[in-house]
Amino acid sequence: MNRKSTKSEFKKGPYGVAWKNGKLYDFTDRHVLVLKLWPDPRSWLKRPSHDWKSNRKIADTVFSRVLFPPGHVYVPRQFAPPGELTLFDTSPSMLTRVEHDRIETLVKREHDRLAAAFDTIPPEVRLELVRYKTRRWQLLNLFARCPGALDLSRSNPALAYALASNWIFHKPAVTRPWRAAQTLVKQKQRVIMKWLNFPPTESVRRILVRIPPESVSVVNLFNLRGTLQNQEIARKLAHVRRINSGVLRIFTDIQHHSLASPRLLNAIGEDQEQDVNYPPVLQVLRDIRRMSRLMNRDYAARFRNIHTLGQLCAFHDELALLLPQDQAYNRLMLTEEMPPPPFVGTDSIVPISTWHELKCEGTEMSNCVFSYINRVSNGMEYIYRVLAPVRGTLSIHRTLQGWRPAQFKKTSNKKVPESIRNEVYQALFATKSTN
Numbered sequence: 001m002n003r004k005s006t007k008s009e010f011k012k013g014p015y016g017v018a019w020k021n022g023k024l025y026d027f028t029d030r031h032v033l034v035l036k037l038w039p040d041p042r043s044w045l046k047r048p049s050h051d052w053k054s055n056r057k058i059a060d061t062v063f064s065r066v067l068f069p070p071g072h073v074y075v076p077r078q079f080a081p082p083g084e085l086t087l088f089d090t091s092p093s094m095l096t097r098v099e100h101d102r103i104e105t106l107v108k109r110e111h112d113r114l115a116a117a118f119d120t121i122p123p124e125v126r127l128e129l130v131r132y133k134t135r136r137w138q139l140l141n142l143f144a145r146c147p148g149a150l151d152l153s154r155s156n157p158a159l160a161y162a163l164a165s166n167w168i169f170h171k172p173a174v175t176r177p178w179r180a181a182q183t184l185v186k187q188k189q190r191v192i193m194k195w196l197n198f199p200p201t202e203s204v205r206r207i208l209v210r211i212p213p214e215s216v217s218v219v220n221l222f223n224l225r226g227t228l229q230n231q232e233i234a235r236k237l238a239h240v241r242r243i244n245s246g247v248l249r250i251f252t253d254i255q256h257h258s259l260a261s262p263r264l265l266n267a268i269g270e271d272q273e274q275d276v277n278y279p280p281v282l283q284v285l286r287d288i289r290r291m292s293r294l295m296n297r298d299y300a301a302r303f304r305n306i307h308t309l310g311q312l313c314a315f316h317d318e319l320a321l322l323l324p325q326d327q328a329y330n331r332l333m334l335t336e337e338m339p340p341p342p343f344v345g346t347d348s349i350v351p352i353s354t355w356h357e358l359k360c361e362g363t364e365m366s367n368c369v370f371s372y373i374n375r376v377s378n379g380m381e382y383i384y385r386v387l388a389p390v391r392g393t394l395s396i397h398r399t400l401q402g403w404r405p406a407q408f409k410k411t412s413n414k415k416v417p418e419s420i421r422n423e424v425y426q427a428l429f430a431t432k433s434t435n
Contacts, residue, residue: 016110017062017066017110017113017114018110018113019113019114019116019117022036022120023035023036024036024037024063024114024117026062030047030048031045031046031047031058032045032046033045033055033058033059033062035059035062035063037117037118037120037121037140038120038121038122038125038140038144039144040144041137041140041141041144041145042054043055043056043058043059043137045058045059056137056138059137060134060135060136060137060138063136063137063140064133064134064135064136064137066114067118067126067129067130067136068114068115068118068130069126069127069130070118070119070123070126070127072115121140124150125140125143125144125150128143128150128153128154129143131157131213131214132157132161132213132214132216133213133214133216133217133276133277134216134217134218134277135161135164135165135218138164138165139153139160139161139164141164141178142160142163142164142178142181142185145178145181145182146178146181146182146185147182147185148185148186149163149164149181149185152185152189152192153213155189155209156189156205156208156209157211157212157213157216158208158209158211158216158221159189159192159193159196159205159208161213161216161221162196162198162221163181163184163185163192163196164181165218166180166181166184166195166196168218168222169196169197169198169221169222169225170195170196170197171197180195189205190202190205193205193208196225197225198225198228199228199229199234203234203235203238204228204234206238207224207228207234207237207238207243210240210241210242210243210269211243211244211248212242212244212275214244214245214272214275214276215243215244215245215248215275215276217245217277219277220245220248220249220252220277223248223252224248224251224252226252227251227252233251233257236251236257236262236265237251239262239265240262240265240266240269241266241269241270242266242269242270243269244268244269244271244272244274244275244279245274245275245276245277245278245279246268246269246271246274246275246279246280246281246282247265247268247269247274249279249282250265250268250281250282250285259300259303259304260303260306261304261305261306261307263307263308264306264307264308264309264312267307267308267309268281268309271309281309281312283407284312284313284316285312287316287319287320287368287371288303288312288315288316288319290371291319291320291322291323291368291371292319294323294371294373294374295319295322295323299315299319302315303315313413316368317366317412319368320362320366320367320368320370320371323362323368323370323371324359324362324363324370338353338354338355338358338376338377339376339377339379339382340353340434341353341382341384341434342382342396342398342403342433342434343396343403343428343429343431343432343433343434344431344432344433344434345384345428345431346427346428346431347387348386348387348388348389349384349385349386349387349394349424349427349428349431350384350385350386350387351382351383351384351385352383352384352385355373357385358370358372358373358376358383361383361385361393365391365392365393365409365410365411365412366411366412366413367393367409367411367412367413369383369393369395372395375397379398380397380398381395381396381397381398381406382395382396382403383395384396384428386408386424389420389423389424390410390416390420391410391411392408392409392410392411392416392424393407393408393409394407394408394424394425394428395407395408396425396428403429405421405425408421408424408425
């Protein structure tokens with residue numbers, strides 16, 4: 001942006017993302033973001049409180065959210081017939097058909113504008129970018145400014161990802177990170193690893209190669225780097241064929257690696273559902289550990305004989321059935337009072353207000369919700385019974401920023417569709433707070 005424009009007042013544009021004059025604009029009530037894409041990626045951010053300045057974080061948030069692969073076709077959303085009411089007022093079915101069509105037209109236009117913007121990026125670069133879930137803006141800069149980075153990404157996604165955010169991994173951070181990356185990308189991978197403070201060994205390089213781009217994140221890589229200092233852990237990781245987020249979180253978060261069998265680790269690594277930032281297996285393992293501690297049982301010997309995800313889930317369900325029958329735990333239930341719900345809920349999202357109701361919910365829904373008694377008692381978690389549009393058990397947890405969504409599952413921990421999940425949480429948080 002030129003110097004004259006930095007003195008301009010903050011003016012709100014049409015809310016959303018737009019493509020104009022070779023730049024991508026993101027307008028909100030808090031900022032205006034301007035992105036210049038290929039071949040010289042740049043970002044400028046203006047808020048009411050300050051003039052234009054570069055901002056990698058918000059640039060990445062917007063760019064990662066809206067980017068789609070070449071040839072992506074917009075598919076219109078399916079609305080319910082006009083006049084057909086659903087559970088929540090926020091549902092699109094509350095709109096008239098004219099309003100439906102108007103919304104679809106606006107969304108389709110935005111998609112077409114974004115397609116025009118992203119078409120300025122070479123197709124092979126776009127295809128590589130969408131393999132990653134986060135920090136796509138930093139990767140775009142790496143690919144644009146460092147010849148050879150695309151080849152590095154294809155051969156070792158985790159290393160390319162770390163190099164694209166090298167100011168996090170190399171301390172002290174260099175003043176010109178892209179110039180450093182330009183020099184390093186031409187070097188052998190073990191040289192790059194050493195500069196990024198990873199153990200520069202061939203075995204560690206092979207571990208990094210086995211991490212799919214879907215599972216790469218700053219947290220995973222940062223924790224892995226520390227974990228790899230332990231040679232015993234590094235040797236065990238070297239035998240896992242595919243090291244996804246599920247495997248990484250076991251080794252770096254809850255330290256189940258000493259109990260998990262090699263066959264179980266490979267089963268987790270090969271399951272693409274465990275590629276996401278918060279893999280489902282992590283919650284299963286935490287539930288098993290929590291239920292075992294509550295019943296004062298040693299689960300280590302049993303755990304070492306688990307070799308498949310099916311066996312792991314069966315063990316989880318077995319503990320969930322035993323927990324409500326545990327006498328010591330039932331005495332604890334009778335001596336503690338449940339705190340009030342943080343949100344009053346609705347006719348279809350009902351707060352569970354007694355320990356007996358919590359126990360019955362776990363039995364009816366075949367889940368381990370009863371094991372959350374301590375977290376509920378401490379005010380860190382709360383459980384709701386959802387009656388519609390699906391029958392399920394919903395939980396929210398307290399963070400420094402307030403109450404946030406946690407889990408929402410149907411019977412036997414079956415998944416709830418993402419659209420329904422978002423709708424139900426939105427309806428719950430819209431109800432009156434009791435705090």
